Amino acid sequence: MVDRSQTPLVELKDISVSFGGVKAVDHVSVDLYPGEVVGLLGHNGAGKSTLVKVLSGAYQKGGGEILIDGKPVEINNPRDARANNIETIYQTLALADNLDATSNLFLGREIVTPLGLVDDSAMEAECRKIMGQLNPNFQGFHDPVSALSGGQRQSVAIARAVYFNARILIMDEPTAALGPHETQMVADLIQKLKAQGIGIFLIDHDVHSVIDLCDRASVMKNGELVGTVNIPDVTDDDLLSMIILGKTPTPVTA
Amino acid sequence: MGMIGAFVLLCLGFDILTEGRFLTPRNIFNLSIQTVSVAIMACGMVFVIVTRNIDLSVGALLATCSAIMAMTQTEFLPYVMDLGLNHPVTWLISIAVGLLAGTLIGAFQGVLIGYLTIPAFIVTLGGFLVWRNVAWYLTGGQTIGPLDSNFVKLGGTNGTMGEAASWTLGIVLTAAALWMLWASRRARARHGFPVKPMWAQGVLAAITAAVILGFIATLNAYDIPERRLERMFEARGEVMPEGLTVGYGLPFSVLILLVVAIVLTIVARRTRFGRYVFATGGNPDAAALSGINTRFLTVKVFALMGFLCALSAVVASARLSNHSNDIGTLDELRVIAAAVIGGTALSGGIGTIYGAVLGALIMQALQSGMAMVGVDAPFQNIVVGAVLVLAVLIDILYRKRLGA
Numbered sequence: 001m002v003d004r005s006q007t008p009l010v011e012l013k014d015i016s017v018s019f020g021g022v023k024a025v026d027h028v029s030v031d032l033y034p035g036e037v038v039g040l041l042g043h044n045g046a047g048k049s050t051l052v053k054v055l056s057g058a059y060q061k062g063g064g065e066i067l068i069d070g071k072p073v074e075i076n077n078p079r080d081a082r083a084n085n086i087e088t089i090y091q092t093l094a095l096a097d098n099l100d101a102t103s104n105l106f107l108g109r110e111i112v113t114p115l116g117l118v119d120d121s122a123m124e125a126e127c128r129k130i131m132g133q134l135n136p137n138f139q140g141f142h143d144p145v146s147a148l149s150g151g152q153r154q155s156v157a158i159a160r161a162v163y164f165n166a167r168i169l170i171m172d173e174p175t176a177a178l179g180p181h182e183t184q185m186v187a188d189l190i191q192k193l194k195a196q197g198i199g200i201f202l203i204d205h206d207v208h209s210v211i212d213l214c215d216r217a218s219v220m221k222n223g224e225l226v227g228t229v230n231i232p233d234v235t236d237d238d239l240l241s242m243i244i245l246g247k248t249p250t251p252v253t254a
Numbered sequence: 255m256g257m258i259g260a261f262v263l264l265c266l267g268f269d270i271l272t273e274g275r276f277l278t279p280r281n282i283f284n285l286s287i288q289t290v291s292v293a294i295m296a297c298g299m300v301f302v303i304v305t306r307n308i309d310l311s312v313g314a315l316l317a318t319c320s321a322i323m324a325m326t327q328t329e330f331l332p333y334v335m336d337l338g339l340n341h342p343v344t345w346l347i348s349i350a351v352g353l354l355a356g357t358l359i360g361a362f363q364g365v366l367i368g369y370l371t372i373p374a375f376i377v378t379l380g381g382f383l384v385w386r387n388v389a390w391y392l393t394g395g396q397t398i399g400p401l402d403s404n405f406v407k408l409g410g411t412n413g414t415m416g417e418a419a420s421w422t423l424g425i426v427l428t429a430a431a432l433w434m435l436w437a438s439r440r441a442r443a444r445h446g447f448p449v450k451p452m453w454a455q456g457v458l459a460a461i462t463a464a465v466i467l468g469f470i471a472t473l474n475a476y477d478i479p480e481r482r483l484e485r486m487f488e489a490r491g492e493v494m495p496e497g498l499t500v501g502y503g504l505p506f507s508v509l510i511l512l513v514v515a516i517v518l519t520i521v522a523r524r525t526r527f528g529r530y531v532f533a534t535g536g537n538p539d540a541a542a543l544s545g546i547n548t549r550f551l552t553v554k555v556f557a558l559m560g561f562l563c564a565l566s567a568v569v570a571s572a573r574l575s576n577h578s579n580d581i582g583t584l585d586e587l588r589v590i591a592a593a594v595i596g597g598t599a600l601s602g603g604i605g606t607i608y609g610a611v612l613g614a615l616i617m618q619a620l621q622s623g624m625a626m627v628g629v630d631a632p633f634q635n636i637v638v639g640a641v642l643v644l645a646v647l648i649d650i651l652y653r654k655r656l657g658a
Binding site for chain 1: 441442444445446447520524525526529530532533534535536537539540541542543544545546547603604
């Protein structure tokens with residue numbers, strides 16, 4: 001089980017984000033412990049993606065505080081997030097379609113030769129290594145990623161997030177575009193990463209996959225936090241009513 | 255690959271139509287000199303278009319840089335700084351001033367585009383009017399010349415490397431190209447990746463060597479006219495030996511283009527900057543989310559474009575040996591056309607430097623070939639315009655076929 005007696009890996013405290021007067025995220029606080037998977041649930045537009053984009057540096061927060069290992073950090077852009085070992089798998093995958101898998105894997109963090117030139121052979125070797133672990137069927141190392149299948153593109157995005165020793169992983173609907181086989185692959189990967197002590201925020205629409213994969217779930221509605229629950233303590237109906245009605249379940253008498 | 259074929263066919267076709275006057279050392283020499291100015295800028299335009307931008311101001315920027323350099327070497331340095339005419343440092347200082355001006359103007363336009371998010375089309379359309387007329391203002395609309403005697407050596411006919419130096423350079427270039435082919439093969443083999451069969455590698459190496467050395471041999475075969483040679487000897491106070499022939503060799507301006515094309519190819523393929531340029535063109539959001547500072551990247555790309563405009567200005571004004579008020583007029587369209595004929599996609603993310611140089615060559619070959627065949631001037635431009643559209647259509651069909 002997850003040990004929650006220590007300092008959390010990440011604390012998002014009282015985060016607000018607004019876009020031109022519309023409050024997309026309204027004073028939300030969530031936290032994440034090492035080796036834990038926290039699901040973020042909610043309707044489209046509930047603000048869950050916006051919340052984690054504050055952590056990944058894609059959006060700037062309007063208010064609140066981000067703490068990593070209990071220390072406040074400033075995350076103003078994706079570079080800051082990466083410097084704090086935060087990696088993100090975006091729903092859109094965020095791949096440069098005209099480049100091959102290797103270039104995408106190392107985008108922004110290329111291996112360079114002593115002369116400062118990018119070392120394509122060394123990067124391709126590393127790319128083949130990690131792809132061999134993640135998706136042994138992966139082909140087409142020299143094709144632009146636009147020519148790859150949905151599952152292969154997804155594995156490139158996942159490889160990019162896990163290759164660089166992430167401590168905090170954000171997955172925004174990682175299985176939305178995948179078939180059953182690849183979905184299982186992602187589920188196995190999440191278990192493996194959990195065992196390595198990586199903390200994961202998992203955004204998902206599917207209540208059942210959250211119940212299967214997560215330790216806790218935070219539910220959002222209209223930019224506000226409905227509540228955070230321990231998965232073993234709730235049923236799928238409880239989660240659904242949180243999502244739809246915005247009601248926290250009556251605490252189970254313990 | 256298809257483009258190289260089209261270029262070869264075009265040259266052979268004109269050669270037949272002109273009864274062998276097109277593919278003479280003299281015409282190839284002239285063709286390469288005429289192509290340089292547009293080709294240098296087309297190399298930079300590849301980076302601009304790959305990042306999903308456009309630069310309509312290159313011809314005007316060329317004029318401003320040319321005007322600045324012309325004024326520096328004919329007014330400022332000789333009279334204000336009292337160095338006199340044709341001082342040995344004049345050409346160096348003038349070029350440095352011009353390159354600095356071009357880079358700064360380019361960077362300024364880049365800031366407007368990258369940080370203030372004004373569309374590149376608008377910024378450079380404004381720049382087109384502004385810089386064309388800054389050039390006019392600087393010179394009062396007058397033709398400034400003759401330019402410094404060292405400066406004009408960078409223009410082409412006035413400055414060539416001579417036969418021996420050209421051969422040396424050709425051999426060095428061939429050796430470098432072969433070494434690079436071998437090094438990349440070795441790097442692939444070291445990581446256990448499949449490599450080309452030895453015979454294919456051998457054929458590729460042989461073609462590379464033949465093209466480089468053949469080009470040098472052709473330029474060396476173009477002899478300096480006897481009269482001109484006589485005058486050169488007279489200027490040195492010597493008498494020309496009877497029956498002496500001396501080849502021109504590689505013009506310095508073509509050498510500049512070669513250096514620009516090689517350096518920018520390495521930049522595009524083997525540096526982080528180049529990788530980021532292509533990533534930003536393929537998916538700007540993904541590039542930004544990967545931690546690439548896409549705004550500053552835009553500034554750098556336009557600064558590079560400005561630098562290359564200034565370099566083209568050196569070549570163009572040196573070739574004419576004066577600065578005229580209409581220098582670089584319509585160059586923006588030729589440069590964009592060269593990049594596009596060379597396979598650069600306006601949707602971004604795709605383009606090569608050698609393609610742009612080849613595009614510039616194809617346009618110049620078309621223009622001068624038609625002039626030699628005797629096609630009327632209006633038809634020349636009609637054909638060039640039609641070829642531009644056709645080239646893009648073929649490119650689109652070709653990509654669809656490949657499914658890329």
